[in-house]
């Protein structure tokens with residue numbers, strides 16, 4: 514794997530408190546779409562600013578295209594950054610905005626014009642060169658900001674939540690646009706967001722951050738299906754958490770005791786018997802059954818508290834009839850299910866008693882944090 518960008522034990526401290534970015538190791542493949550996902554304040558922007566050269570790490574090394582970036586200013590790096598507010602020049606035309614960085618680098622007017630025209634094709638907005646940026650829609654401005662960043666031919670484009678100011682519809686459209694733009698140009702995109710849907714939809718790989726640390730780096734499907742920490746399971750997509758304890762774990766499988774009974778046949782986990790651990794089950798893995806027969810989590814009897822019809826799906830919010838307290842490990846107060854509207858759903862309403870079931874293949878076991 515060729516590493517376009519390598520972070521080696523990168524740490525950033527602003528003061529005496531905990532590090533804003535804490536000992537981060539990352540390898541970002543050249544030509545890939547890489548997202549850094551995490552809640553507000555987890556250190557995403559700080560990490561991106563260090564890659565772009567706007568901040569020097571307190572410790573660690575950043576290597577881009579094989580070159581150590583220590584001491585290099587932003588304009589000396591093969592990177593370009595797009596900020597949340599885009600920072601386009603309002604009094605300039607689209608062409609002047611896109612050509613700005615080229616002018617600064619002393620590229621002649623005729624060559625600038627050619628390059629700007631090519632970039633307008635790349636962003637699929639030919640013919641707007643002479644418009645003022647203030648006359649453009651939000652999505653068009655977004656694309657102009659990208660063209661301006663690409664004009665200086667960076668190896669790596671750094672994007673700091675660039676879609677956050679757009680309305681939902683446009684944001685969803687721009688996801689596909691950005692993804693296809695990245696593939697067309699072959700430039701490495703490092704994209705930061707707190708929106709897991711955005712990260713899953715666009716990225717080749719996603720790094721999930723929490724409190725300055727990287728929790729997991731994986732392709733979107735792996736992140737969703739095989740989260741490695743309870744934080745990732747809860748932050749990426751929705752997940753029901755059923756607390757319990759590891760009863761046995763050998764090479765073949767694991768058994769977890771929960772307040773609703775034991776569940777055997779789980780994929781083995783490197784945790785000793787007695788460890789507090791939870792089962793994480795996605796809402797779409799819950800099946801509707803008759804409200805009886807507990808046993809090995811055959812069916813958890815629940816009361817329907819709320820339901821939302823979404824066309825292809827029915828979203829159920831339920832409360833277990835018994836809280837399902839696992840000895841000392843906590844209770845389950847709510848179970849959410851997303852049922853496929855396949856024409857066979859029984860009539861459901863608030864207050865109806867049903868059973869929700871899942872099997873060992875539907876659950877991921879993770880140690881409590």
Ligand SMILES: Nc1ncnc2c1ncn2[C@@H]1O[C@H](COP(=O)(O)OP(=O)(O)OP(=O)(O)O)[C@@H](O)[C@H]1O
Nearest residue numbers: 527528533551552553554555556557558559560707
């Ligand atoms: N220049 C600074 N001086 C002091 N503390 C800072 C500075 N920049 C960031 N921090 C702190 O570092 C931590 C990480 O901030 P950062 O902006 O990187 O998080 P983030 O994940 O990008 O959050 P958001 O999505 O809200 O922008 C926060 O606790 C923040 O207060």
